Amino acid sequence: MKSSLLLLCTLLCAQSVLADTPAQTRVKEFKTLLRSFESMGTVVRGRDAYRPDVFARQAATLKADAGKPFANFPAGSQANSRAKAEIWSQNARFKNEQATFLQRVDTLDAAARAKDMAAIRISYGAIAQSCKSCHDAFRGPAK
Numbered sequence: 001m002k003s004s005l006l007l008l009c010t011l012l013c014a015q016s017v018l019a020d021t022p023a024q025t026r027v028k029e030f031k032t033l034l035r036s037f038e039s040m041g042t043v044v045r046g047r048d049a050y051r052p053d054v055f056a057r058q059a060a061t062l063k064a065d066a067g068k069p070f071a072n073f074p075a076g077s078q079a080n081s082r083a084k085a086e087i088w089s090q091n092a093r094f095k096n097e098q099a100t101f102l103q104r105v106d107t108l109d110a111a112a113r114a115k116d117m118a119a120i121r122i123s124y125g126a127i128a129q130s131c132k133s134c135h136d137a138f139r140g141p142a143k
């Protein structure tokens, strides 16, 4: 009995020491998005061949993952991250950036399913604009 309680306490302590903070979780989730986005970028820039089915799968993956990091910006999670206080003090603006980004990701997914390279280029560029706009307003310098 005593030893199983000790084991339980040890496991719970390890969990709290090893678990990611919200800031760490969202960084990992943004990096996951970036993997799909950059793979598509090599095609859009003409460095890799356009394989419509592969590209459409990447766009679908981006769409499935795009909202995830935004669920990990709880109030009080600014420490040890590049997140600016404005994320919470001007939260409507931040939410607006998020909504625009997600709409543009949907548009890219639709263009990819339609195998429409002209539309893909436009929506890909619009997403990159979303990244930049949100970073300019809400992401501080690297630490």
Ligand code: ASC
Residues within 6 Å of the ligand: 034, 037, 038, 128, 129, 131, 132, 135
């Ligand atoms: C990327 C990336 C960003 C955006 C931004 C677009 O690939 O990592 O933050 O695109 O640079 O302007």
